Amino acid sequence: MSCVLGFDVGSRLTGVAIGNRLTATARALTTVPVHDDRPDWARLDTLRREWQPDILVVGLPLTLEGAEQPASRRARDFGARLQQRYRLPVIFVDERHSSQEAARRFAAGRAAGLRRRRDAASIDAEAAAVILEHWLAEAAVPADNQSPD
Known part of the structure; x- marks a missing residue:
């Protein structure tokens, strides 16, 4: 098993990304609506079963x-x-600057003609991909090669 789901939790939308630990890559997948501080669990259940x-x-x-x-x-x-519902390990990752990086990627995609303004909701999913990429990059570095904090 090498599949990882990443989440950028928001008050209205939660971005979701999919990652692969073998290739250390991630991509934006979708957004899931949040109502009354509750995500769309049916949609999350579907994503978990699918991936x-x-x-x-x-x-x-x-x-x-x-x-x-x-x-x-x-x-x-x-x-x-998530941990209680799916009985899977949950890892928290510092997400500082992930939204800014996602916005930069979105702007670059618009400049290249690959994205449209109506795709702006996908920024949350792109932020989840950034978060996941950071974790995958850190997880791929052997412990003896990591620099001290």
């Missing part, structure tokens, strides 16, 4: 100083519900 991930990666929004904030609690609650 059969072995790990779930959730972006953890931190302040620029690295402290937790109210959005961090939403992400942690979502991760806990």
